[in-house]
Amino acid sequence: MTRAFLVVxxxxxxxxxxxxxxxxxxxxxDTGANTLAHIAQACADGRAEDGRTGxxxxxxxxxxxxxxxxxxxxxAETPGLHAVPKGLWGCARExxxxxxxxxxxxxxxxxxxxxxxxxxxxxTPSFPxxxxxxxxxxxxxxxxxxxxxxxxxxxxxxxxxxxxxxGWPICYTSADSVFQIAxxxxxFGLDRLLEMCKALAPRLHEMKVGRVIARPFVGSPEDGxxxxxNRKDFAILPPAPVxxxxxxxxGRRVHAVGKIGDIFSMQGIDTLRKGSDAELxxxxxxxxxxxxxxxxxxxxFVEFDSLYxxxxxxxxxxxxxxxxxxxIGVILQKLRPGDxxxxxxxxxxxxxxxxxxxxxxxxxxxxxxxxxxxIGAINFADVAASIAHHLNIPAQGPGKSxx
Numbered sequence: 001m002t003r004a005f006l007v008v009x010x011x012x013x014x015x016x017x018x019x020x021x022x023x024x025x026x027x028x029x030d031t032g033a034n035t036l037a038h039i040a041q042a043c044a045d046g047r048a049e050d051g052r053t054g055x056x057x058x059x060x061x062x063x064x065x066x067x068x069x070x071x072x073x074x075x076a077e078t079p080g081l082h083a084v085p086k087g088l089w090g091c092a093r094e095x096x097x098x099x100x101x102x103x104x105x106x107x108x109x110x111x112x113x114x115x116x117x118x119x120x121x122x123x124t125p126s127f128p129x130x131x132x133x134x135x136x137x138x139x140x141x142x143x144x145x146x147x148x149x150x151x152x153x154x155x156x157x158x159x160x161x162x163x164x165x166x167g168w169p170i171c172y173t174s175a176d177s178v179f180q181i182a183x184x185x186x187x188f189g190l191d192r193l194l195e196m197c198k199a200l201a202p203r204l205h206e207m208k209v210g211r212v213i214a215r216p217f218v219g220s221p222e223d224g225x226x227x228x229x230n231r232k233d234f235a236i237l238p239p240a241p242v243x244x245x246x247x248x249x250x251g252r253r254v255h256a257v258g259k260i261g262d263i264f265s266m267q268g269i270d271t272l273r274k275g276s277d278a279e280l281x282x283x284x285x286x287x288x289x290x291x292x293x294x295x296x297x298x299x300x301f302v303e304f305d306s307l308y309x310x311x312x313x314x315x316x317x318x319x320x321x322x323x324x325x326x327x328i329g330v331i332l333q334k335l336r337p338g339d340x341x342x343x344x345x346x347x348x349x350x351x352x353x354x355x356x357x358x359x360x361x362x363x364x365x366x367x368x369x370x371x372x373x374x375i376g377a378i379n380f381a382d383v384a385a386s387i388a389h390h391l392n393i394p395a396q397g398p399g400k401s402x403x
Contacts, residue, residue: 013348013361016074025355065089104346110384117177233262244268257299309349
């Protein structure tokens, strides 16, 4: 038997989505957004020198075909990424009508989203009055703070002190289908925050809001506030079996790394390992060492997106990519004969783009352990079908294997 490792580099898009003009950051369409190419160009131009220097250096990902995949998807050059690919490589486009985490991950796992998500208007207030009242009741408070579209780090800087003074939770949304609740881990309480999210989730899921997200933070008005790694997503349940179910139903072990457990509501998942991206890399390394024959490991590295893409921090995004490249290079050397490791992304989040929201882009598909060659432009759902083919398990959904 062989093993499969599906690794999502959250938000590492490569431009070229044919329907990008239908998706917006504010009033600006995502046409022309290209997370990787714009980061690489900024590095080459000397505009990404905070904590790093010079052209973007990703030798391991480039050797798998990252630069080639970007050129295939969008025609864009990525300065510093010109290797002749040694792995299977291509690009993938999404058909679900979203540029968010559940849409991307569900479709990568073989299930295009079968409905339109509910989005809250970019107004203040954003939420219907009855929903705002329900949130206050769930919190046991007289009201909520925020009630608007906001960047998560910006809104805790703006309202953190008032939150600690009043005890009211900070509720906000974005261009994604989300209801996010920020609260201080100590003055409000982490368990209380999680219970509030759990209580509200069924109501929001019925509205087809994709996720209720707990966003705990620590700190003080004097020293500033910092979000912690205790984030938890309460995601709507996939309405049909996905790759994790296919594998588990076939008697295979399924290991989740990062927020995969939250995204799929633990459907088809045997073990879950969480932490910072640095800790997740250690977990992935351990699973490459120890995961059972025939098993599936599904990992997400979120900090490209959560810490750097939304904050439009080009230097830090580039630095994170270079760190990931070094670490994954070590792990790739440990793959066993017959293993498959597929690296991809769920959407874009171009740190050079206007606004703070995700960008609608194609994503790279880079495969180690299965020889070299171009697979061309595929659909997100083909990823799941191909991994099922590799594991020799029955596949469902619209995807077709490229293996």
